[in-house]
Amino acid sequence: MKLLKNALPVFLFSLSLLATGCAVNENNGRELVWSDEFDYEGLPDDTKWNYDTVGNSYGWGNNELQYYTVERKENAWVDGEFLTITAIRESWNDFNFTSARLTSKEKGDWLYGRMEIRAKVPGGRGIWPAIWMLPTDWEYGGWPESGEIDIMEHVGYEPDSIYTTVHTGAFNHTQGTQVGDATYVPDCEDEFHVYAIEWNEEKIDFFIDEKKVFTFNNSKKGHDEWPFDKRFHLILNVAVGGNWGGLHGVDDSIFPAEMKIDYVRVYQ
Structure with missing residues (x-):
C-alpha cells in the first residue's frame, strides 16, 4: 500500500x-472495498482487470485509430510502482497504433461509493486518455440510455484542461446535451493528480485533488436523466485520434505516449 x-x-x-x-x-x-496499488511487477492483476477489445473493428464508435491489445507488456505493464498504459505508433492488425483498455467488469462493480485514481496523463495532439465508468448490466438499454460517468478525460490539443462529464439518454454528446465541466489543470501532463467521484443516490460529485469541480444531481425524473442507480465498473484507457481526440489531427512525434496510474481505490 x-x-x-x-x-x-x-x-x-x-x-x-x-x-x-x-x-x-x-x-x-x-471502507476501502477494492483497490490496486500496483506494488507488483508484471501484467495487470487478472483478478481485477480485463482487456477490452470488442470495439477494435469499428473504432469504438468514435472513429478511433488505435488497436487495443491483450496481455501485451508494451501496452500495459506494472513496474512495482505504477501501471503504465502506453499508446505506440506501429503497424498492428491493419492499424497504425496500439494501446490498452483495461476494465474491472465483473471483477470490480459498484453501486455508489468514492472512486479515487491518482494518475498522470499523456499529452500531444491526437492523444485521448480517460478514466471512466460504464454500466455492467445495461439494464436501461444500450449507450447512452444506461449511462456513462467520465471521471477524467483529457485531449492532448488542450494541454491544460481536464474534463468531467456524464452521459445519459437525455444528456449526451450525440445530441449536444452532455453535462459536465472543464477544469484548468496546467500541469496535468507533467504531474500526478487525484481524480475522484463521490456517488450516491442523490448526486455525483467530481473532484480533482480533493477540490470539487462539478456536481450532477439526480433530477428524480427517471432513468432517462438518472440511470445511475445500477452497478458500474471502471475503465482505464489511452485512445488515439477519434471524433474528439483527433479533432485537430494526430502528431506522430508524440509516441510512445504513456498514462501512469499510481493507484485505484474504491470506498463505500
Whole structure:
C-alpha cells in the first residue's frame, strides 16, 4: 500500500483496521472495498482487470485509430510502482497504433461509493486518455440510455484542461446535451493528480485533488436523466485520434505516449 504524504497517523490507524479486514478513507470514513496499488511487477492483476477489445473493428464508435491489445507488456505493464498504459505508433492488425483498455467488469462493480485514481496523463495532439465508468448490466438499454460517468478525460490539443462529464439518454454528446465541466489543470501532463467521484443516490460529485469541480444531481425524473442507480465498473484507457481526440489531427512525434496510474481505490 502506498503511503500518502504526511499521513503517518492515518496509516497507523489504517493498519489496525486492515487487521480486521477493512480500511477507512481518512476524509469521509468510508471502507476501502477494492483497490490496486500496483506494488507488483508484471501484467495487470487478472483478478481485477480485463482487456477490452470488442470495439477494435469499428473504432469504438468514435472513429478511433488505435488497436487495443491483450496481455501485451508494451501496452500495459506494472513496474512495482505504477501501471503504465502506453499508446505506440506501429503497424498492428491493419492499424497504425496500439494501446490498452483495461476494465474491472465483473471483477470490480459498484453501486455508489468514492472512486479515487491518482494518475498522470499523456499529452500531444491526437492523444485521448480517460478514466471512466460504464454500466455492467445495461439494464436501461444500450449507450447512452444506461449511462456513462467520465471521471477524467483529457485531449492532448488542450494541454491544460481536464474534463468531467456524464452521459445519459437525455444528456449526451450525440445530441449536444452532455453535462459536465472543464477544469484548468496546467500541469496535468507533467504531474500526478487525484481524480475522484463521490456517488450516491442523490448526486455525483467530481473532484480533482480533493477540490470539487462539478456536481450532477439526480433530477428524480427517471432513468432517462438518472440511470445511475445500477452497478458500474471502471475503465482505464489511452485512445488515439477519434471524433474528439483527433479533432485537430494526430502528431506522430508524440509516441510512445504513456498514462501512469499510481493507484485505484474504491470506498463505500
